[in-house]
Amino acid sequence: MLRSLSIPQTREPSIDTIIGAVSMLTGISAGDITGRRRSHAVAHARQIAMKLARQLTSQSLTEIAEKFGNRDHGTVIHACKVIAEKSARDAHLREVLETCITRTRARPSTLANLPPMPV
DSSP: OOOOOOOOOOOOOOHHHHHHHHHHHHOOOHHHHHSSOOOHHHHHHHHHHHHHHHHHOOOOHHHHHHHTTSOOHHHHHHHHHHHHHHHHHOHHHHHHHHHHHHHHHSOHHHHTTSOOOOO
16 A cells, blocks of 8 residues: 655745844844834845745735835835845855745744854
8 A cells, every 4th residue: 555645845934934034144123124214234134034025925015015014015026126136146145045044944943043144
């Protein structure tokens, strides 16, 4: 008899999990990522989180925008475009994105032991 094949399914991370991973990695608070601050470091972290939310979840642009302080869906489109263009030229940014993806898929207990990564 054949055994049932079980294919491990990765659960879709929540936007809050993505924001938390980006926050831990960049040292920018989750409140700042979803807030109104527009300093370069905060905006960059927010754009990374928006890009990953679009890439890793099935949420609509509007749903993602709402999680980031009731922004417009066009802001999410712009963030995805900016991060895609920057990551095509910047190996460090690609590493940051990959690290965030890994961290969103890790168990929460393992995240506390990882140090922030300079962005």
